Amino acid sequence: MKVTIVDYNSGNISSVINSFEEVAKNKVNIEVTSDLGKIKSSDKLVLPGQGSFKSCVDALNKIDGLTEALNEFAINNKKLLLGICVGLQMFADVGYEETETKGLGWISGKVSKIDNQNGKFKLPHIGWNQINIVKDSKLFRDIENNSHMYFVHSYEFVPNDKNVISATTDYSSNIVCSVEKENIFGTQFHPEKSDKIGLKIIDNFINL
Amino acid sequence: MLKNRIIPCLDVKNGRVVKGINFVELKDAGDPVEQAKIYSDGGADEICFLDITASNENRDTIYDVVERTSKNCFVPLTVGGGVRSIDDINKLLNCGADKVSINTAAVENPKVVLDSSKKFGSQCIVVAIDAKKNGDKWEIFTHGGRNNSGLDALEYAKKMEDSGAGELLVTSMDRDGTQIGYDVDLMNKIASKVNIPLIASGGVGNLDHLVDGIKLGNASAVLAASIFHYGKHSVREAKEYLDSKGIPVRV
Numbered sequence: 001m002k003v004t005i006v007d008y009n010s011g012n013i014s015s016v017i018n019s020f021e022e023v024a025k026n027k028v029n030i031e032v033t034s035d036l037g038k039i040k041s042s043d044k045l046v047l048p049g050q051g052s053f054k055s056c057v058d059a060l061n062k063i064d065g066l067t068e069a070l071n072e073f074a075i076n077n078k079k080l081l082l083g084i085c086v087g088l089q090m091f092a093d094v095g096y097e098e099t100e101t102k103g104l105g106w107i108s109g110k111v112s113k114i115d116n117q118n119g120k121f122k123l124p125h126i127g128w129n130q131i132n133i134v135k136d137s138k139l140f141r142d143i144e145n146n147s148h149m150y151f152v153h154s155y156e157f158v159p160n161d162k163n164v165i166s167a168t169t170d171y172s173s174n175i176v177c178s179v180e181k182e183n184i185f186g187t188q189f190h191p192e193k194s195d196k197i198g199l200k201i202i203d204n205f206i207n208l
Numbered sequence: 209m210l211k212n213r214i215i216p217c218l219d220v221k222n223g224r225v226v227k228g229i230n231f232v233e234l235k236d237a238g239d240p241v242e243q244a245k246i247y248s249d250g251g252a253d254e255i256c257f258l259d260i261t262a263s264n265e266n267r268d269t270i271y272d273v274v275e276r277t278s279k280n281c282f283v284p285l286t287v288g289g290g291v292r293s294i295d296d297i298n299k300l301l302n303c304g305a306d307k308v309s310i311n312t313a314a315v316e317n318p319k320v321v322l323d324s325s326k327k328f329g330s331q332c333i334v335v336a337i338d339a340k341k342n343g344d345k346w347e348i349f350t351h352g353g354r355n356n357s358g359l360d361a362l363e364y365a366k367k368m369e370d371s372g373a374g375e376l377l378v379t380s381m382d383r384d385g386t387q388i389g390y391d392v393d394l395m396n397k398i399a400s401k402v403n404i405p406l407i408a409s410g411g412v413g414n415l416d417h418l419v420d421g422i423k424l425g426n427a428s429a430v431l432a433a434s435i436f437h438y439g440k441h442s443v444r445e446a447k448e449y450l451d452s453k454g455i456p457v458r459v
């Protein structure tokens with residue numbers, strides 16, 4: 001099996017690479033590339049993302065044919081894909097960070113700024129928060145409800161269809177922190193930085 | 209509920225831990241990677257490396273340390289000390305640092321904060337503020353506390369938030385190394401002034417000081433070095449203590 005981490009200059013992906021390599025050891029081949037052919041021939045894709053929604057979408061668009069390749073992989077061929085942080089946010093139709101920017105449109109909804117209740121809550125939402133698992137997801141196999149995950153974000157994904165939500169977290173409001181729609185998975189938190197429990201989620205994705 | 213974080217900090221010089229945990233089971237007490245691993249296994253919410261390498265020729269040693277640590281520790285890793293430019297930040301991030309803290313360079317050239325947060329995202333830009341009390345205000349010091357910039361700490365903190373800093377790491381120069389507790393007045397004043405999280409640093413001598421940093425200083429996270437060294441307290445003990453005082457922590 002080949003798992004590919006999409007390298008599209010979306011910021012720092014070293015930790016994502018390190019964590020997948022740690023989990024995969026030598027059983028699974030982890031590739032890090034922006035090569036369209038390699039992406040298409042992968043069994044699973046990981047779409048990381050750091051920085052702003054706009055900067056990530058711009059970075060995707062800078063690589064000729066990448067968005068089409070991702071569409072073919074996830075939508076036409078229904079192969080397994082995991083989006084992390086802004087990687088998840090880009091599933092949306094639209095994001096409002098910096099300026100209104102069109103997303104991949106895979107899961108209908110928008111990405112907007114977390115309501116910090118007039119400064120009562122600090123932003124970014126940084127640190128360890130518990131997840132409320134609301135859907136029986138294979139991604140959470142052997143993960144206890146209320147487990148702590150590491151977050152760092154100021155924007156949240158608000159999907160139109162609440163059935164795609166697999167976990168939420170409580171901050172200034174109830175924030176969607178994991179989604180699942182058929183073959184498409186996403187986490188707002190960083191499993192690659194969430195210690196052993198985060199590595200277990202990565203292991204679950206590799207074993208899906 | 210978001211938890212308050214406990215961040216052990218290790219001083220690293222020429223690729224080696226200067227102070228550090230002095231446990232008998234350590235194979236190599238000076239190896240930052242092994243120490244970081246002990247902290248993360250013990251429940252540290254993040255790990256911080258402060259590179260205090262003085263000579264330029266040995267500056268590259270930190271990159272190797274960061275690279276090896278990030279392959280072994282799967283909690284966030286912040287690296288600071290001598291970070292001058294976008295290029296320095298880029299190199300540290302590529303080696304596996306999750307956040308980079310900028311101190312002197314941010315005072316001398318605030319554009320570094322603006323440019324780096326635009327390029328890499330605010331989530332990985334921590335501005336380190338070294339402040340010292342002067343009358344009824346606090347002033348910003350640079351170069352490891354040697355130079356007084358004359359800048360007002362509160363105004364500077366706000367400016368750094370506006371420039372795109374994701375977090376502020378605030379150290380009281382009056383308290384650093386004294387073990388008499390954080391300057392909670394300074395922490396609280398800055399925390400009230402900005403909307404980004406504050407990490408309190410400088411002066412921790414016992415576990416109650418950590419409680420004070422959060423309860424009185426309004427810090428989102430508390431950083432400490434010496435109380436975790438030499439096995440005085442483990443990170444787990446610190447967390448259990450905070451938990452017993454009603455502070456939300458990841459246990």
